[in-house]
Amino acid sequence: MEGVADIRANGMWVIATSFLVAMVLSVVTLPVSMPQEVGYLRPEWVVLTLIYWVIALPHRVGIVVAWFIGLIMDVLLGDLLGQHGLAYIVVAYVSQNLYQRLRMFAVWQQSGIVFAIVGVSQLINFWIESIAGFVDWSLWYLLPSVVSALLWPWVFLILRYLRRVFGVT
Amino acid sequence: MLGLAIVSLALMSVDHLTGSLDNFRSIMTVLVTPVVVVADSPQRTISGVRELVATRSEMSQQVDELENELLLLKAKTEKMASLTAENNRLRALLGSAGKLEDNVLVAELIGVDPDPERHEVLIDKGSREQVFVGQPVLDAAGLMGQVIETGPFTSRVLLLSDPTHSVPVQVARSNLRLIAQGSGASRQLDLMHVQGTADIRVGDLLVSSGLGDRFPVGYPVGVVNKVEHDPGKPFADVTASPSALLDRTRHVLLVFNDEQVRGSESDGRSR
Structure with a gap:
């Protein structure tokens, strides 16, 4: 007999590990020989992971999880506390509203939506940073969402494979 | 939500x-x-x-080079010791406080801010080693930046080249005081509000002036690499290349200035 708690707790470590890997990837040090502009090509790993889990398991990964992950990212990146939290709850909210449609889409169509969602989260981050007086606008800010959209099919396939292998429901 | x-x-x-x-x-x-x-x-x-x-011959070659460098530096230090003593005697004659030697702590870089717009790095020393917010950070060649956030084991350092960072400097040759602001490019600093007639040339060394009580006096900050005076603009367009290897160093020095430590302990100003 399986209790409700058992079902809810299954494969939690898979989700946690995937977010941890995404966080590592988003701060991994680039070789010093590379020009710093290469940093703009870095996809938003955490947003991609978040979108995947919200689409796959909307009853488990939602706005609250997104907010706490955002808080960790703020500490990791030394940003204002709550900045990524705000961006990620919008990501989670939009994905949660679209998940039934997104599941029907082909992967490349999902990429288009992912482009928009990552773009919105970038925009929120940019607004907050510019209000706090840290940055000037440059078109470079759009590049991560393009790269993220291009990478989405692979992230999607890998995470779906992991989810099926470990039976995370 | x-x-x-x-x-x-x-x-x-x-x-x-x-x-x-x-x-x-x-x-x-x-x-x-x-x-x-x-x-x-x-x-x-x-x-x-x-x-x-690395092969054995490469290693022994490197050791030779390092030994030579050490010898040179030792010779310089000997001279420094006598100069410092003399300097302190002269300062005593003038009735001003002697300059104490700065204590340093070596730290290693463990992370770089992934946002290219921000020039921040993480180092592996934190408040457990008495690192404090505002502490000056150097590398072997010059001033690098300052600590802006400390955790128990790590600290975050804002580099000179960050657009939000400014450092008071002095031209070593003419003692002209200026402000060097980060440009957002890791190999360029902008000098603010330089008068068209100011005594500054390409190749001038900029050292920290110590004004503002944040950075210690006399550490190299950069070398002037462009002086352009456009008559249409109120100030000359002057840039410098930082002395420290801001985007390449992996080992940094944290400076403990005795005056600063004492100043903060007695909860008063050091002067």
Whole structure:
């Protein structure tokens, strides 16, 4: 007999590990020989992971999880506390509203939506940073969402494979 | 959703306008330290492997070079000691405080801010080693920046080249005082408000002036590499290249200026 708690707790470590890997990837040090502009090509790993889990398991990964992950990212990146939290709850909210449609889409169509969602989260981050007086606008800010959209099919396939292998429901 | 959004906005305002969340943040940095260390491991491995595969002859050549350098530096230090003593005697004659030697702590870089717009790095020393916010950071060649956030094991350093960073400097040749501001490019500093008639040339060395009581006096900051005077503009367009290897160094020095430490302990100004 399986209790409700058992079902809810299954494969939690898979989700946690995937977010941890995404966080590592988003701060991994680039070789010093590379020009710093290469940093703009870095996809938003955490947003991609978040979108995947919200689409796959909307009853488990939602706005609250997104907010706490955002808080960790703020500490990791030394940003204002709550900045990524705000961006990620919008990501989670939009994905949660679209998940039934997104599941029907082909992967490349999902990429288009992912482009928009990552773009919105970038925009929120940019607004907050510019209000706090840290940055000037440059078109470079759009590049991560393009790269993220291009990478989405692979992230999607890998995470779906992991989810099926470990039976995370 | 709305509730969390409001909480976020409130947190951000409090964090931006006051320093009351610094303790919370410093505790949280302990939690994310493993992530930072793992993220830096490829870099570490690359340099480790490079050391492993270095041949014996390369190594002995390197040792020779280092020994030569050490000898040169020792000779310089000997001269420095006598000069410092003389300088302190002269200062005593003038009735001003003698300049104490700065204590330093060596730290290693463990992370770089992934946002190219921000020139911030993480180092592996924190408040447990008495690192404090505002502490000057050097590398072997010159001033690098200052500590802006400390956790128990790590600290975040704002580099000179960050657009939000400025450092008071002095032209070593003419003693002209200026402000060097970060440009956002890691190999350029902008000098602000330079008069068209100011005595400054390409090749001039800029050293920290110590004004503002944040950076110690006399550390090299950069070398002037462009002086352009456009009659249409109120100020000359002067840039410098930083002396420190801001984007390449992996080892940095944290300066403990005795005056500063004493000043903060007695909860008064040092002068």
